[in-house]
Amino acid sequence: MMNIRMTGVKGISEASRVFLIGVASSEIPKPEAHELLDELHRLTDTLGQEVVGEMLILLRESTSSLLVGTGKAQEIADAADQAGADTIIFDHVLSPVQQRNWEKLSSKKVYDRAELIIKIFASRAFTKEASLQVELAQLEYTLPRLAHSYNDLMQQRGGRYGTKGSGEQKLELDRREIERRIHEIKGELETVRKERAVQRKRREKSGVPRAAIVGYTNTGKSSLLNALTSASVHAEDKLFATLDPTTRRIQFVRGQTLLITDTVGFIRNLPPGLVEAFHSTLEEASLADVLIHVADASDRSIDVHIETTRQVLSDIGAGEIPYILVLNKIDLVDLDTVQAFLSRYPGSIAVSAKTGEGLGELVKEIQKALTKQMEPLILRIPHAEYHIVSLILREATVLDEHYDEEFTWISCRIPRKLIKAVQEYAYNGAFPLADSNKP
Numbered sequence: 001m002m003n004i005r006m007t008g009v010k011g012i013s014e015a016s017r018v019f020l021i022g023v024a025s026s027e028i029p030k031p032e033a034h035e036l037l038d039e040l041h042r043l044t045d046t047l048g049q050e051v052v053g054e055m056l057i058l059l060r061e062s063t064s065s066l067l068v069g070t071g072k073a074q075e076i077a078d079a080a081d082q083a084g085a086d087t088i089i090f091d092h093v094l095s096p097v098q099q100r101n102w103e104k105l106s107s108k109k110v111y112d113r114a115e116l117i118i119k120i121f122a123s124r125a126f127t128k129e130a131s132l133q134v135e136l137a138q139l140e141y142t143l144p145r146l147a148h149s150y151n152d153l154m155q156q157r158g159g160r161y162g163t164k165g166s167g168e169q170k171l172e173l174d175r176r177e178i179e180r181r182i183h184e185i186k187g188e189l190e191t192v193r194k195e196r197a198v199q200r201k202r203r204e205k206s207g208v209p210r211a212a213i214v215g216y217t218n219t220g221k222s223s224l225l226n227a228l229t230s231a232s233v234h235a236e237d238k239l240f241a242t243l244d245p246t247t248r249r250i251q252f253v254r255g256q257t258l259l260i261t262d263t264v265g266f267i268r269n270l271p272p273g274l275v276e277a278f279h280s281t282l283e284e285a286s287l288a289d290v291l292i293h294v295a296d297a298s299d300r301s302i303d304v305h306i307e308t309t310r311q312v313l314s315d316i317g318a319g320e321i322p323y324i325l326v327l328n329k330i331d332l333v334d335l336d337t338v339q340a341f342l343s344r345y346p347g348s349i350a351v352s353a354k355t356g357e358g359l360g361e362l363v364k365e366i367q368k369a370l371t372k373q374m375e376p377l378i379l380r381i382p383h384a385e386y387h388i389v390s391l392i393l394r395e396a397t398v399l400d401e402h403y404d405e406e407f408t409w410i411s412c413r414i415p416r417k418l419i420k421a422v423q424e425y426a427y428n429g430a431f432p433l434a435d436s437n438k439p
Contacts, residue, residue, distance in 0.1 A: 018044050019085035020054035021076060023092040030056070033091075035301050036268065040091045040113060042218075047120050053083030059092075066105070067098050077106040089116055096145040113269060115141065129192045136185045139178050146175055208249075208395060209370050209415050210259045212285040214313065215294035216305035217265025220328040222246075223353040224294055225262045228363070247284075252367060257395055261288070266312045268304070282316050289415075290369040291323035292362075297341065297350070298332040306345075322372070324349060324365050331355050371397060374413035380427040381408045388422060402432040 022037030024030045037056055044051050055076060059068065066073040067090070080088050087109040088102065094112040102110040118137050125131040213221045229248040250258045261284045285291060293309060295302050306325070313319050325348035327341050338350050349365055351358030374397065381388050389408050392398065395418055402409035411431045414422065 016049040016087055017052045017083075017085045018049045018087045018089055019080040019083050020044065020051060021088060021090045021092070022054065022056040023059050023090070024056060025059045030058075032304075035304070036091050039268070039301075040089065040116070043113070043116055043120060044089065047116065047123065049087070052085050053079065055079055064095070065098065066101050067092065067094065073102070073105055077108075080106060080108060087111075089113070099145065117267070117270065129189070129196075132185050132189050132192070136182065136189065139182050139185070143175065143178050143182075146171060146178070208257050208259050209289045209373070209417070210261065210287065211290045211292055211366060212261045212263055212288035213292045213294060214263055214285050214318075214323075215265065215309055216296070216299075217267050219265070219294045219296040219299075219305070220353050221265065221294050222262050224292070224326070224328060224351070225260060227353040227356060227359055229260065250363075252363070258366065258370065260292075261285075266309050268308050270312075282312075285313065286316050286318040286321070288318070288321060289373055290366065291318065291321050292326055292366070293323045294326045294328050295341075297327045297329045297337060302341070303344075322369050324362070324369060326351055326362060328353055330357065370415070371413060374415055375419060377412055377414050377419070377422070378427045378429075378431050379410045379412065379422060379425045381410065381425045382406065383408060385425070388425060391418070392422065400431060404432070 020037060020040050022033050022040065024033035028036070033056055037054060041051055041054065057068065057072065057076070063069060068076070076088070085108065088106060090110070090112045092112060093114060094102070094110070099110055099112070118134070118141055121130075121134045122138065125134045213225055215221050225246065225248060229250055247259055247261045250260055252258065263282065263285050291313070293306070295306050295309075299305060310319070313321075313323075325345050327338065327345075327348055327350045329352060330338050330350045331352040331354055342348055342350060349358060349362045351362055353359075376399075379388075379392065381392075383406065386408075389410070392410055392412055392414070396410075396412040396414040398410060398412045400411040409427075409432055
């Protein structure tokens with residue numbers, strides 16, 4: 001079975017004309033394979049390459065040399081030639097041997113979904129930490145494929161019997177250099193992670209609750225952060241527009257503060273090297289008090305994307321954190337679509353980060369989620385300790401206040417993280433009568 005579509009994208013340099021290969025199998029049904037192929041198309045667009053054609057194949061049994069049989073492989077290569085492609089991208093993992101054999105057969109650049117995503121991450125890394133994380137993923141992906149890069153050189157065997165040719169010598173030197181650089185980057189990232197850990201401890205010490213915006217890539221997470229905080233955060237209609245965690249502060253009407261962090265988007269079949277490389281970025285989600293899970297109302301694969309995000313959250317230890325499911329981009333769909341989603345996912349919130357619709361309701365839900373994680377407390381604070389009063393007014397939900405000659409009395413709901421800081425002022429008796437302040 002083979003489905004072929006020829007496509008064209010104008011206005012993009014012909015230096016990289018791409019032919020895409022989707023793969024259906026017993027593990028990946030044809031409808032899902034079509035969705036993944038469409039996603040591969042969007043990933044390719046994000047990198048600024050021109051998709052000139054695509055093909056969906058049924059893989060009944062894989063081969064170690066070319067993934068598919070030689071006849072099918074030649075048919076794919078011919079189709080790529082007819083489309084005028086200079087690059088073939090597979091929506092399937094290719095081994096170094098398969099990649100080398102495909103390039104020999106087709107006389108084109110050939111790589112897989114994992115390498116495409118790594119290339120996108122490299123183009124979107126704007127900070128030192130993101131750049132280091134991407135470089136690490138690139139090098140760890142490249143290392144087992146190094147021999148493929150020097151295939152021609154390795155055929156040189158000049159000199160006496162038993163000596164290494166110049167190609168082999170260069171291969172060995174490059175392998176050592178990559179291994180050295182990998183070790184160096186891991187050390188640099190460890191330093192960055194320690195600095196981030198110090199920043200986290202400072203935030204934890206302040207007792208300010210934290211939320212993390214999570215979700216599939218390109219669901220509008222950064223735009224939602226901008227809308228909620230009026231922050232100037234990089235937001236584009238592209239996959240993986242955000243690689244670095246951006247934290248902003250929200251001040252609620254009652255004075256309570258929330259730190260909210262935008263995180264890297266999730267995607268199906270994310271290369272394991274990138275999951276590990278971006279561990280510290282993903283860790284922001286696992287340390288949050290509440291998760292804001294954003295889904296794209298206009299994406300027909302929304303249910304799969306929600307499940308993918310939930311699975312990644314579970315994998316990083318964030319599966320039990322309270323979360324709010326947010327249907328974003330409702331300005332792009334009709335009311336029936338919104339209602340159908342809300343019926344499938346009770347308790348979810350429909351919003352548009354672009355128009356602002358539903359944001360007020362979302363803020364209320366965030367406050368409710370945080371309130372559930374607060375403890376009721378009566379505090380009796382000496383007037384000389386006004387900094388404690390300021391802390392409570394800023395970070396807790398104040399239910400009642402009372403003043404006498406010695407103390408400021410506050411009845412409040414306080415984040416559990418702050419209880420230790422104010423424990424010595426806790427009062428186990430009844431709160432003074434409200435009218436006792438009156439003369």
